[in-house]
Amino acid sequence: MIEFKKKFYFYPVKAEWSYMKKAKEPKEKDITTEGKIKEAARTVFHKKGYAATRTRDIAEEAGINLALLNYYFRSKEKLFHIIMTETLSGFMQHMVVVLNDEKTTLEKKVELIAASYIDLLLRAPEVPVFILSEIRNNPAILMEKIPVKQLMFHSVFFKQHQKAVTDGRIKEPSPLHFLMNLIGLIVFPFVASPMLKKIGSIKDKDFNQLMQERKKLIPVWIKAIMKANAK
């Protein structure tokens, strides 16, 4: 902390530094320099990942001088941390809200999650690979920020699932299989889309069409899976 002061005493004092700020919602059409840098960082980090990203890439994408990036965000790492936190929480938020809704049934939750996530992913298709590959390099990122564990096991979803199992409406008792299947069916096409587009020679428009179909199909498939009996 002393080092902090020593290192930056020559900088002007500002009420609220970017790297101290709480993450805030990105959709404010921020045209301040700081906002431009953050948007550029989001774009480049999401596309290339932390290690392959050069701070110069971000500066160029933002149309600013490289020094400005360090002026506003102190370091590549701090800037990345902000982007990662926002990306992760943005991605989890939907899920957690839906999973904890008291009013909706399990079946309805599946419909809501499928539709809202597919829409979300169509807008930001690079996000899943970004998250998964960055977590590989630093699994601690997760723990650090999000208390997903209790949100999951104390969720309304979890209780509804247990109930459905005891009622016999779901044959496979593990909620983890259920979640893996649901999220997998939703997310996997997006992480595999570069392969799909090559292998299946799918154009972007066709891919979108397929994903639109899956909004309806996944809930149907999940219901079929629920009833399926392995024995």
Add this chain to the structure above:
Amino acid sequence: MIEFKKKFYFYPVKAEWSYMKKAKEPKEKDITTEGKIKEAARTVFHKKGYAATRTRDIAEEAGINLALLNYYFRSKEKLFHIIMTETLSGFMQHMVVVLNDEKTTLEKKVELIAASYIDLLLRAPEVPVFILSEIRNNPAILMEKIPVKQLMFHSVFFKQHQKAVTDGRIKEPSPLHFLMNLIGLIVFPFVASPMLKKIGSIKDKDFNQLMQERKKLIPVWIKAIMKANAK
């Protein structure tokens, strides 16, 4: 090409340079220096990806001098290319063979693929994220090496799927949905495993257990999906 000669005229002439060699199967317990470097490169690249990997990391992992790496493989990029090619073809091979078997039914193919891929992934769980994140940075890698497209659309699997659709045994006509579902159900838990292990506080042993269960469950679920009707 002239530059090539000029740059390396001082190197001893060798019959077959590593970077010229065809990819060969990795399981030969290669204890030559060249083999050690390749094994180390595979380990480090798979774990950290191209951009985050330092050639010094590979050298250290292999227990050799950094210069040796360049002596045997010319450059980081060439070494990476070898690893990527081997990894990709190793990953596709299983699939292509099974999909083109004349003797097995569609249902049997699903069982075979689920079981063999889950076993494969339990041995090399980092491979899917490695492939997917590297393809993101360079989608051309795929095209370059593997003629998957025709292998897919002229496969026995593809014809069997079409037949099953016209026979009414499969409700959703798109073979792409079928493949996305199958591969997604198999692969997704592995790419998401760091999250699962945090969120679900799953130990490695529990994860293995879950994956063993999925060998049996996925074929059952896929059959249920086949019968499920959206209308």
Add this chain to the structure above:
DNA sequence: TCTGAATTTAATCATTTGATTAAAATATTT
């Protein structure tokens, strides 16, 4: 064992890259 080829090493280079500095330009306040 001798000789040339193959392998390995230590030292070093050149470039890239994240970060910093000090000064210039711009905006804000008095």
Add this chain to the structure above:
DNA sequence: AAATATTTTAATCAAATGATTAAATTCAGA
């Protein structure tokens, strides 16, 4: 308008990193 604070720039630094060189060592065959 003058003074002060904030933002932006160009120049530069230091460390990291991929690559190269030349010399030393080991190995294979005559």
